[in-house]
Amino acid sequence: MQPGGTGASLASLVNRPAAGKTGTTQDQRDAWFVGYTPDLVAAVYVGYDLPEKSVGVGGKVAGPIWANFMREALKEVPARDFNKPTNIEMANICADSGALATVSCLRPISAAFRKGTQPITNCPLHPALWDQLWP
Numbered sequence: 001m002q003p004g005g006t007g008a009s010l011a012s013l014v015n016r017p018a019a020g021k022t023g024t025t026q027d028q029r030d031a032w033f034v035g036y037t038p039d040l041v042a043a044v045y046v047g048y049d050l051p052e053k054s055v056g057v058g059g060k061v062a063g064p065i066w067a068n069f070m071r072e073a074l075k076e077v078p079a080r081d082f083n084k085p086t087n088i089e090m091a092n093i094c095a096d097s098g099a100l101a102t103v104s105c106l107r108p109i110s111a112a113f114r115k116g117t118q119p120i121t122n123c124p125l126h127p128a129l130w131d132q133l134w135p
Helices: 008-014 058-073 129-133
Strands: 019-024 030-036 041-047 088-094 108-114
Touching: 008 030, 008 058, 019 058, 030 058, 041 058
Parallel strands: none
Antiparallel strands: 019 030, 030 041, 088 108
16 A cells, blocks of 8 residues: 555545555456454455446445445554564665666655565666666
8 A cells, every 4th residue: 555556545534554465357347355354354345247248446436435434444443564574675666677776767656575585686677867867
């Protein structure tokens, strides 16, 4: 639910640390959002039985239903952050290449990796200006 993700627009609706995954079939007849906070997991499915009908994409159709449900279900529960396991490292990566983000990347995101599996090379799609001047 970070900037650049398909559920990014939902973060302000939930207004607490949360994560999730959108889903949509190719014909947009089925859309879903599965998400969680440290306190609650929920899934929303929206679909249509008739082949000529579409419902839209998961982040726009099911996502807001999920976010509103979570906000209401947790309104009396204090917000808290996720606990990071000791074997997890965070890295800023480019959402387009999956490599380490440079200052030139348009969609940098923070991503979790098991220690030793995080990217070690800079983004080849968006090299920093100094990389272009001094290769």
